[in-house]
Each structure stands twice: as structure tokens, then as C-alpha cells.
Amino acid sequence: MNLQKIYNNIGEKFLFLIFVVLISTVLSCNKKEPVFDKNFVHSVYIWLNNPDNLEERELFEKSLTKFLNTSKYAKTNFVGTPAGTNREVVDNTYTYSIIVTFSSKEEQDLYQKEEAHLLFIKEASSLWNKVQIYDTISLD
Template identity: 55%
Template sequence: MKTGIISLLLIFVVATTSFGQTEDTMKTFDPAFAHTVYFWFKNPDNKADRAKFESSLKTFLKNSKYAKTNFIGTPPKAIRDVVDGSFTYSLIVTFESPEAQEGYQNEEAHLIFIEECKDLWEKVIVYDSNGI
């Protein structure tokens, strides 16, 4: 009986440490300032364009000195009339302050991303929000 309990406990520990979040991988959403960007591509079904965008965006976010957390998304199949699924990608980035977001706008990593990908999109809309 003891062996069964120990085995079960060992399986639980391995599963939670292998598949759960750790301090190294967990990021906390910073509610001070959110920067939400929607991108509409000229050729939204072009796999090469999508791969280039995703690679460049991930490199940029990895190298950003200002972005605290980020989320890259694509639109799900909308099931409600109020959901706008017309965009190709969305990006949500959080910052510790509006000043940090301003620094992000002018940092080299951000400018390289724009230069690499600006020909891919036909429209970009940005929504910035201060936390309350």
C-alpha cells in the first residue's frame, strides 16, 4: 500500500513539474498599461508571410527592454455578432507605465520588426489603455 501511494505521489510531482508553470515561465500581467494591436494582412492566407511575421514578432518581443508580458493571437471562429474576427493577428503587450510604452515605440527591436514586416499588412489599429 505504501509503495502505491509513493508511486502515485511521484507521478503527481513529475506531472506538475513537467507540465505546470514554473517561476521561470510564468509572467504576471501588468495592469498599469496595455497596448493592443490588430493587424490586417494584405495576403492573410499566405503561409510565408505569416511565418515571417511570427518569427520577426517573437524575436522583437524577446529582445524588447520594455515589454513586460505579451500575447500573440489569431481570431477564433466568431459565434456572436459582436465579435470582430476580420483581423489576421492581434498583439497585447503590457508595460509598467505609459513612459515604458513610449520607450518601446522607439527601441531598436521594435523599429526592426516594423521595417521587416510593414509590407505584410494593409491596416493596423492600436488601442492603448491605462489601468484603473
């Protein structure tokens, strides 16, 4: 094989690799992760009527996702289920945990009345039997 062809082949592969790395870097820099806003944290714990019913869980999650994606005021959110930690001080009886952050108490007050939030309650409230909320403001 010709030595010049080998060098050209290596050079082409190297340039392609540089191109891929450059594109990957640009794309990853454009992704902005939401910053957790610690000014006002709204923690919601929900107990579904039938937590083992997969259809009801799917309905709840669909309504919740639609709501969180359309809220004008919720800055960041987290949805989870009990971690199954087994300690005396841990309550694992809830079905879903939802944590939403706001820039201020005033924005959280507006969130309580916004159409997306009210629609979620209308769509999903028949699926739960208990809701416990903890609202927290930062010490800073």
C-alpha cells in the same frame, strides 16, 4: 517468491515514486509565469496584405516572435488570431491581435523607440495594410 523480496521491491518502487513527485514539484515551482501588468495595455490589431499566404504569415510571425523575445520593455504579451465569434459587435476581419503590457506609460514610450520594435516594423510593415492600436490605462 520470498516475502522479503516482495517488500523490498514495493519499497523501492515507492521511494522512486516519491522521488519523481518531489522532482516534479520542485521543477514546477521554479517556473514563473509572467504576471499580467494592468498599468498600461497596448492592444494592436494587424491586417496582413495576403492573410492566406502561409509564407508571408510565417515571415510575420518569425519577425514578431524575435521582436517580443528581445523587447526590453514589454512585460507580458499575447499573440492571437480572430476567435471566429459571430456577433454583430465583434470584428473578426483582422489577421493578428497582439497585446503587450507595460509597467507605465513612460516604459511604453521607450518601447516605441527601442531598436527591437523599430526593427520589427522595418521587417514586417510591408506585409500589412492596416494597423489599429488601442492603448489603455487601468482605472485602479
